[in-house]
Amino acid sequence: MIVRDLNELKNTDKAVSDANWTSVRMLLADDGMGFSFHITYLYAGSEHVFEYKNHFESVFCISGKGSITDHATGETHEIKPGVMYALNEHDRHTLRAEDELVMACVFNPPVTGTEVHREDGSYAPAEELA
Amino acid sequence: MIVRDLNELKNTDKAVSDANWTSVRMLLADDGMGFSFHITYLYAGSEHVFEYKNHFESVFCISGKGSITDHATGETHEIKPGVMYALNEHDRHTLRAEDELVMACVFNPPVTGTEVHREDGSYAPAEELA
Numbered sequence: 001m002i003v004r005d006l007n008e009l010k011n012t013d014k015a016v017s018d019a020n021w022t023s024v025r026m027l028l029a030d031d032g033m034g035f036s037f038h039i040t041y042l043y044a045g046s047e048h049v050f051e052y053k054n055h056f057e058s059v060f061c062i063s064g065k066g067s068i069t070d071h072a073t074g075e076t077h078e079i080k081p082g083v084m085y086a087l088n089e090h091d092r093h094t095l096r097a098e099d100e101l102v103m104a105c106v107f108n109p110p111v112t113g114t115e116v117h118r119e120d121g122s123y124a125p126a127e128e129l130a
Numbered sequence: 131m132i133v134r135d136l137n138e139l140k141n142t143d144k145a146v147s148d149a150n151w152t153s154v155r156m157l158l159a160d161d162g163m164g165f166s167f168h169i170t171y172l173y174a175g176s177e178h179v180f181e182y183k184n185h186f187e188s189v190f191c192i193s194g195k196g197s198i199t200d201h202a203t204g205e206t207h208e209i210k211p212g213v214m215y216a217l218n219e220h221d222r223h224t225l226r227a228e229d230e231l232v233m234a235c236v237f238n239p240p241v242t243g244t245e246v247h248r249e250d251g252s253y254a255p256a257e258e259l260a
Binding site: 001002003004005006007026027031032033034035037039056058060061062068072077082083084085086087088089091093104106122128 | 131132133134135136156157161162163164165167169180186188190192198200203204207212213215216217218219221223234235236249
């Protein structure tokens, strides 16, 4: 059994940041669960374009307020506590944080922890990181 | 893209209950993500013995207070907001809710939605449900 505390991991190399977000990796590929699990903070006022071409991702809003736009359809959905979106078609999307968003994210295949967002908003597939 | 709201699903057949818990299935096997994602409420004062012999499960505490005991080691860990446990060895465990626990749960392989807890605390493997 693995037991980890978000509040302890925040101060370790399991917390990855850029100017507009911090993601705390609670489970990564080498934990052997077949998925990774992250708690991600998207700072108030930030906007993000992502397209996980090589991953499925689900994102559940724990707290905060924002919106997501699906580039394929042009539809915008409100993000608030209790709302989940799942990128079952590797959907290119824009995520906006009106207030800071705290999100529980699941990736399949699991993120290894060494990925960086590429210019197209994706993470490299695991085999390119080896 | 799939977008779902916990507060709407609570009143549908995606919310599964027994006397001591309710689990709202936000993503199931047929969503094709390769994992299922549930928000589970464990009622105050309840105690649960589970052993997911056929699944990996991670559980992140969003709110509430309780504890988990690993039967293999006898160790007990505090459960509070931000704590996650992952049953990477299909660990038999006792989960106690002192105050109501609200947990974000990920299952791999994904739960289909028709499982019931068997006497040994497990869910049947997917092939036995077919």
